[in-house]
Amino acid sequence: MSSKHRIAASLTSACLIACTSFGASAQAIKVGIVGPFSGPFAHYGTLFKNGAEAYIAAQGGKLAGKDVELIYRDTGGPNPGQTKTLVQELIVKDKVDYLGGFVFTPNAFAVAPLIQQSQTPTVIFNAATSSITDKSEFFVRTSYTLWQVTVPLAQWAAKNNIKKVVTAVTDYGPGIDAETAWKSEFTKQGGTVVESIRMPISTTDFSPFVQRIKASGAQAVYTFLPGGPPNLGFVKAYNENGLAKAGIQFLGTAETDEFDLQKFGDAALGLTTAFHYSAWHDSTANRKFIEALKKRDPNAIANYASVGAWDGMFVIHKMIEATGGQRDGLKAIAAARTLAWESPRGPVRIDPKTRHIVQNVYLRKVEKADGQLVNKELQSFGPQIDYGLDK
Amino acid sequence: MQLLANVLIDGLAYGMVLFIIAVGLSVTLGLMRFVNLAHGAFAMIGGYAAALLTREAQWSFWVAVPAALALTAAIGALLEALVLRHLYRRSELEQVLFTIGLAFFLIALTNALAGPQVQLIVLPPLLAQPVDLGFRTLPAQRLLVIGAGLLVAAAAAWTVTRTRFGVWLRAAVDHPDTAATLGIPIRTVQCASFAAGAGLAGLGGVLGAELMPLEPYYALKYLVLVLVVVAVGGMGSLPGSLLAAVVLGTVETASKYLASEWGNLFFFLAMAVLLAWRPNGLLKR
Numbered sequence: 257m258s259s260k261h262r263i264a265a266s267l268t269s270a271c272l273i274a275c276t277s278f279g280a281s282a283q284a285i286k287v288g289i290v291g292p293f294s295g296p297f298a299h300y301g302t303l304f305k306n307g308a309e310a311y312i313a314a315q316g317g318k319l320a321g322k323d324v325e326l327i328y329r330d331t332g333g334p335n336p337g338q339t340k341t342l343v344q345e346l347i348v349k350d351k352v353d354y355l356g357g358f359v360f361t362p363n364a365f366a367v368a369p370l371i372q373q374s375q376t377p378t379v380i381f382n383a384a385t386s387s388i389t390d391k392s393e394f395f396v397r398t399s400y401t402l403w404q405v406t407v408p409l410a411q412w413a414a415k416n417n418i419k420k421v422v423t424a425v426t427d428y429g430p431g432i433d434a435e436t437a438w439k440s441e442f443t444k445q446g447g448t449v450v451e452s453i454r455m456p457i458s459t460t461d462f463s464p465f466v467q468r469i470k471a472s473g474a475q476a477v478y479t480f481l482p483g484g485p486p487n488l489g490f491v492k493a494y495n496e497n498g499l500a501k502a503g504i505q506f507l508g509t510a511e512t513d514e515f516d517l518q519k520f521g522d523a524a525l526g527l528t529t530a531f532h533y534s535a536w537h538d539s540t541a542n543r544k545f546i547e548a549l550k551k552r553d554p555n556a557i558a559n560y561a562s563v564g565a566w567d568g569m570f571v572i573h574k575m576i577e578a579t580g581g582q583r584d585g586l587k588a589i590a591a592a593r594t595l596a597w598e599s600p601r602g603p604v605r606i607d608p609k610t611r612h613i614v615q616n617v618y619l620r621k622v623e624k625a626d627g628q629l630v631n632k633e634l635q636s637f638g639p640q641i642d643y644g645l646d647k
Numbered sequence: 648m649q650l651l652a653n654v655l656i657d658g659l660a661y662g663m664v665l666f667i668i669a670v671g672l673s674v675t676l677g678l679m680r681f682v683n684l685a686h687g688a689f690a691m692i693g694g695y696a697a698a699l700l701t702r703e704a705q706w707s708f709w710v711a712v713p714a715a716l717a718l719t720a721a722i723g724a725l726l727e728a729l730v731l732r733h734l735y736r737r738s739e740l741e742q743v744l745f746t747i748g749l750a751f752f753l754i755a756l757t758n759a760l761a762g763p764q765v766q767l768i769v770l771p772p773l774l775a776q777p778v779d780l781g782f783r784t785l786p787a788q789r790l791l792v793i794g795a796g797l798l799v800a801a802a803a804a805w806t807v808t809r810t811r812f813g814v815w816l817r818a819a820v821d822h823p824d825t826a827a828t829l830g831i832p833i834r835t836v837q838c839a840s841f842a843a844g845a846g847l848a849g850l851g852g853v854l855g856a857e858l859m860p861l862e863p864y865y866a867l868k869y870l871v872l873v874l875v876v877v878a879v880g881g882m883g884s885l886p887g888s889l890l891a892a893v894v895l896g897t898v899e900t901a902s903k904y905l906a907s908e909w910g911n912l913f914f915f916l917a918m919a920v921l922l923a924w925r926p927n928g929l930l931k932r
């Protein structure tokens with residue numbers, strides 16, 4: 257082949273590739289998934305990715321008959337500035353139809369004005385501060401808020417003869433949210449918060465705090481800690497200093513989540529938490545969810561973040577269905593407001609007013625089953641709304 | 648009284664964890680004058696090796712820990728012989744840049760090989776139980792850390808000041824050329840010292856893991872604490888590092904009991920005051 261022919265041939269093939277990819281992308285629904293895919297929080301990115309891709313695969317690769325293209329963007333950690341830039345690019349350059357993801361509250365806050373202007377429906381898979389959905393009418397949330405899981409736990413404690421509680425939370429936004437939620441509900445039920453301990457976020461040695469809890473004379477400790485090392489450190493100190501033996505009950509929320517749970521070892525046995533999702537939840541929907549996850553990646557973990565992404569994709573699926581694949585943010589959000597379905601966590605619905613998920617919250621205890629630690633659900637508190645938004 | 652005793656006991660235990668993590672850096676940075684910001688990464692290698700050996704290979708803790716330390720020392724020796732020795736005569740900035748790059752590389756490697764989750768070292772039942780001190784309980788593991796810290800401080804101080812190797816090391820650092828003409832095997836001394844520093848870092852990674860859990864970002868997360876201990880203790884002074892670690896650990900613990908809303912303020916305030924008072928180290932006038 258002469259060089260002229262070669263150029264012509266390569267030009268033709270280049271055009272063919274360009275034209276076909278253009279054709280495909282004109283039909284595919286584009287969904288931007290924003291989350292941490294590198295750095296210390298990268299596991300959230302993996303959980304989102306597994307949950308979202310498992311959902312699409314379980315639907316046969318298409319949602320409402322449309323091809324779906326997921327575009328991942330990496331925010332690293334809590335980084336509102338960079339998140340805003342990335343989302344702007346997704347909206348303006350990639351022209352995404354929907355957005356999903358968001359682990360950190362400040363990142364979600366940062367994109368509210370953007371999605372409001374572009375009318376892009378955005379599903380929050382994780383970020384758990386109540387006021388997020390207030391910031392734009394295009395936010396829908398499929399995770400939980402601290403108020404939502406803390407209020408029923410405080411009611412349960414008050415009913416079960418726990419009169420005096422000490423709170424011990426990590427000193428940052430969600431921790432303070434948790435402390436306020438507990439205090440407000442528990443005192444309303446007639447209980448007393450004897451001491452409120454705020455632990456600096458960089459704490460590594462928790463024994464001093466645990467000694468203070470022991471000395472406070474409380475019957476239980478309500479705690480909130482970020483996942484990973486602080487969580488493990490606190491539970492270890494709780495056990496090593498004999499708090500359980502001293503009769504001080506552990507009351508938590510996300511502390512025994514499936515991502516960290518096996519790392520605790522037997523130290524976790526008997527920990528009591530109130531939360532909306534346990535991988536051990538006994539239902540067909542949950543078994544389907546876990547099977548789909550394992551099919552995508554045998555090492556995938558089913559926890560609140562991957563179920564948030566799975567249900568988030570369900571909401572996006574229904575929005576695509578309602579708009580027939582056309583770009584119509586208002587119509588899509590109107591459809592999302594009335595959704596009710598059977599999630600792997602149990603029956604759920606979207607609250608039409610707040611666009612936050614209404615779900616059952618369960619009282620759980622860590623037990624051993626099949627040689628591994630699980631969150632066994634002891635009772636359901638029934639459907640709970642986000643109590644934080646009324647404040 | 649109870650409160651004071653609690654502060655002192657927890658402060659000593661926390662200080663010893665700080666010391667055991669910092670002692671390896673005290674050797675490389677203090678004695679060898681090599682700015683090794685990859686110190687945390689060596690600690691991480693030791694900790695991960697111990698975690699994998701105890702958990703995956705089911706080795707006994709008492710066998711796995713020496714094996715993990717030997718492995719860390721060997722990796723340290725290898726890196727020293729191949730790469731790091733070329734940096735001894737370079738400027739501090741170049742040493743900083745290289746070793747911080749090495750730390751990032753090792754973080755990414757750990758993340759890729761072992762995943763982002765926290766690794767636990769399986770403790771033998773003897774260490775996992777709480778010990779009753781009469782007025783309160785303390786985890787047995789902390790007693791091991793306190794014992795190991797004192798032992799390491801004594802052994803290292805003895806090696807540096809009383810043995811032929813210690814004389815060689817100080818000579819090789821202060822006047823390498825003169826030392827070489829006197830027939831001191833400088834290369835062997837440097838390599839062995841660096842390996843010892845890496846091994847001690849590994850020990851810190853293993854014994855400190857109860858308070859500073861092992862995860863890929865371990866390598867940088869606790870570096871500041873370690874640097875503070877070495878700086879306050881004085882370059883190359885092992886007893887100084889020990890004293891600094893215990894004093895800072897007690898200050899930090901007391902602030903957690905009495906004024907936790909101030910966060911880490913008192914730890915760094917103590918650092919600033921101690922450095923202003925004795926800029927060359929606690930035990931050096």
